[in-house]
Amino acid sequence: MASTAAIQSTPDAVPRDRWRFTLGGLFRATTVCGLAMFAVVQFGPLAAARDLGIGLAIVLVIWAWSARSLSLFLAAGLVAVLGCIPTVLAAGAPFSQRSAACLECGMTRDIHEVCGWTTKDEISETEASRWAAPLVPAGHVHAWTVTSNYSRTHWFGSAPIGCGGPGEGAFMAWQLARLGDPAAAEQAYLEYQAILTGRSPKPMAVHRQEVQAAITAAVQAKQ
Numbered sequence: 001m002a003s004t005a006a007i008q009s010t011p012d013a014v015p016r017d018r019w020r021f022t023l024g025g026l027f028r029a030t031t032v033c034g035l036a037m038f039a040v041v042q043f044g045p046l047a048a049a050r051d052l053g054i055g056l057a058i059v060l061v062i063w064a065w066s067a068r069s070l071s072l073f074l075a076a077g078l079v080a081v082l083g084c085i086p087t088v089l090a091a092g093a094p095f096s097q098r099s100a101a102c103l104e105c106g107m108t109r110d111i112h113e114v115c116g117w118t119t120k121d122e123i124s125e126t127e128a129s130r131w132a133a134p135l136v137p138a139g140h141v142h143a144w145t146v147t148s149n150y151s152r153t154h155w156f157g158s159a160p161i162g163c164g165g166p167g168e169g170a171f172m173a174w175q176l177a178r179l180g181d182p183a184a185a186e187q188a189y190l191e192y193q194a195i196l197t198g199r200s201p202k203p204m205a206v207h208r209q210e211v212q213a214a215i216t217a218a219v220q221a222k223q
């Protein structure tokens, strides 16, 4: 009799909530890891930690609600607090968002960094680069000049924005084409190349002033 009771009680002795391998569990774990890696690459480690903290807190609250478990509610609160720390850190973390233009081909490049971690580095075509493409020397090396720089260099420091623009090259020459003088634009670009390669003795500063003056005149003529 005693042995029967022992056998009958055995199934209850095994905790039903113990972690077990299931395909569903594997799928969920893979999804969470994948999303975490995507977030780290896309938004940087701080934003990823914040988003994961918030997401995990929400999941824990739902789980706690359905299980009516106080300890799960406490866990959700703890995770939410931990999730707030990266938010505070992100508000004061060193970062930089720089835009640059290539003098040679007129393409732009956007570089975003958080704590020295590159979250974005993208080169894009522009109207100027499409215009300059037939004139650009084959196999040119990009000559990036920073056109805007929004950055915080140290923790909780200020984050000023700096702006500038390319003084010569594809972008400036294209301005003339855009304003209705493609011949002058092409000439300006070829002169820029001639100065660079030493075929023209004209100083770059003089060329820059002349192109700037031509753009100003073209703008005034349009008005």
Ligand SMILES: [Zn+2]
Pocket: 102, 103, 104, 105, 106, 107, 140, 141, 142, 143
């Ligand atoms: Zn280039």
